[in-house]
Amino acid sequence: MSTLPSENSIEDASNRSFWMPGNYQPTVKRTEDAFQACNDIVACFQERARVERQYAQQLSEWSTKWKPVVDSSPLYGSLLKAWQCFLSSADRLASLHASICRSLVSEDGDRVRTWQKDSFHKKLFGGFKESQDIETGFTRAQKPWAKRLKKLDKVRRAYQKVSRKEHAARERDIHAQGNPDVAIDKQKKIQEDRELVQQEAEKVRARYEKVLEEVNRYVPRYMEEMESIFDQSQDEERKRIVFLKQALLSIHKHLDITNNESVRAVYNELHNTLMSIDEHEDLRCWKNTYGPGMPTDWPHFQEWIPEKKTKKGKKEVEKKGTIEKSVMIGGVKVRALYDYDGQETDELSFKAGEEFLKIEDEDDQGWCRGINDGGCEGLYPANYVEMV
Numbered sequence: 001m002s003t004l005p006s007e008n009s010i011e012d013a014s015n016r017s018f019w020m021p022g023n024y025q026p027t028v029k030r031t032e033d034a035f036q037a038c039n040d041i042v043a044c045f046q047e048r049a050r051v052e053r054q055y056a057q058q059l060s061e062w063s064t065k066w067k068p069v070v071d072s073s074p075l076y077g078s079l080l081k082a083w084q085c086f087l088s089s090a091d092r093l094a095s096l097h098a099s100i101c102r103s104l105v106s107e108d109g110d111r112v113r114t115w116q117k118d119s120f121h122k123k124l125f126g127g128f129k130e131s132q133d134i135e136t137g138f139t140r141a142q143k144p145w146a147k148r149l150k151k152l153d154k155v156r157r158a159y160q161k162v163s164r165k166e167h168a169a170r171e172r173d174i175h176a177q178g179n180p181d182v183a184i185d186k187q188k189k190i191q192e193d194r195e196l197v198q199q200e201a202e203k204v205r206a207r208y209e210k211v212l213e214e215v216n217r218y219v220p221r222y223m224e225e226m227e228s229i230f231d232q233s234q235d236e237e238r239k240r241i242v243f244l245k246q247a248l249l250s251i252h253k254h255l256d257i258t259n260n261e262s263v264r265a266v267y268n269e270l271h272n273t274l275m276s277i278d279e280h281e282d283l284r285c286w287k288n289t290y291g292p293g294m295p296t297d298w299p300h301f302q303e304w305i306p307e308k309k310t311k312k313g314k315k316e317v318e319k320k321g322t323i324e325k326s327v328m329i330g331g332v333k334v335r336a337l338y339d340y341d342g343q344e345t346d347e348l349s350f351k352a353g354e355e356f357l358k359i360e361d362e363d364d365q366g367w368c369r370g371i372n373d374g375g376c377e378g379l380y381p382a383n384y385v386e387m388v
Contacts, residue, residue, distance in 0.1 A: 019226065021146040024138040027233050031120070031131035034240045038116040041244070042109050045251055049104035052097045059094035063087040077282035085273040092266045096257070103254040112247050119240070130236060137229035145222045148215045159201075159208040166201045169194040288383060289338060295366050295381045297344075331357030331371065334385040348378030355388060 017023060070083050121129040173194045176182045182190075257263045287293040335355045342349040348370050350356065360369035362382040370385075371377040 019223070021142050021149065024135075024142070024226075024230075027230065028131050028135045028138065030233070030237055031128050031134070034237070035116065035120045035128065037244070038112050041247070042112050045104050046109060048255075049101045049109075052101040052104065056094040056097040056101065059090045059097070063090040063094070077285050078277045079282060082274050082277050085270050089266050089270045093263070096260070096262055096266075100254050100257075104251065108247060108251050108254065111250070115243055115247075119243075134229060134233045134236075137232065138226065141222065141225035141229055145218065148211075148218055152211050152215050155204070155208045155211045159204045162197070162201045162204045166194075166197045169197040285338065288381070289340075297365075331359045333388040334358045334370065335388050336385050338384050340380060340384050342378060342380075344379075346378050348372065348376060348380045350380070358385070 015023070018027075067084075067087055070080070070087060073080065073083070075083060119130075123129060123132065169190075173190050176187045176190045179187075284293070333355060334357070336350045336352050339352050340348075340350055348356075350372065354372070356370050356372040358368050358370045359377070362368050366382050367379045368382045368385075369377065369379055
């Protein structure tokens, strides 16, 4: 025996459609979802900002911890400078990541918060004005449609009910005809019932078709009104998508250190410092500082010269003042290339980078005489300085 489609299956298929009453709710809910998405985006990248800040702190702490170790290490020359450059690079990168933290919080976060405040207007008793406007529009557009659907559903159910009744009457009539166990009067009665049910079914069908025709005539107007409200919602959503796209691109710009000129400069300088490691220069420096290249006062015959006794006091002070005055006038300013610790009392000690005056030219053994800002005078290796 044939079966009719299940009412539940038909209703389930219809209920999934946007055009059915109430199915616009996901579209309305997009406003609240977008507001919450803004909160989540801000919270997400505030946490990323904390990661950047912690990384900056760790870089700075690492550099501070290792700086005295590196400065006092046994390495020297260009190799030492290369190691020190790693620490200075870390300090510069720490500043960069600290600035990324500030940008994520004060620039990107504030930008999203400001846009959120301007784009979503909360109602006094909850919800948002934007979602209420969209929902009101959908409700007004669906009200007459819902009434027509309700009327159509009523006649549809009536028609399906009478169709089942007609089907049962036809089955009984077919079963009774030619059946010797069913009396003729009974057969006649069954046939009459079938005819009455058929007439009723025809009337209900005609009414069903009429109501369906009315509903179908209203469909274009209903679709136009619903699509108009839906397009308004789409325009609002489009603005949200465009803004959030720009906000995320701004976040990407701040986080993408691969295109950051400051980062490139840090690593280019570090790379150049590493490439400038020169074993020949470092070995020459070591030779001149601690090896055979060091100036030496080789033993030689020295005549005994009696010391001249001089009176201390005003004349000695005047003599010293005269020397200082001549040094200032005739001296040549030089800068130390390396550290030098005087081995004798008549030698001048200095640090790399220190500036002082050369007051006597280089002798045959490679020594010059100089005087520093503190008035200390002595000999020093000529190849340890450069002219300023």
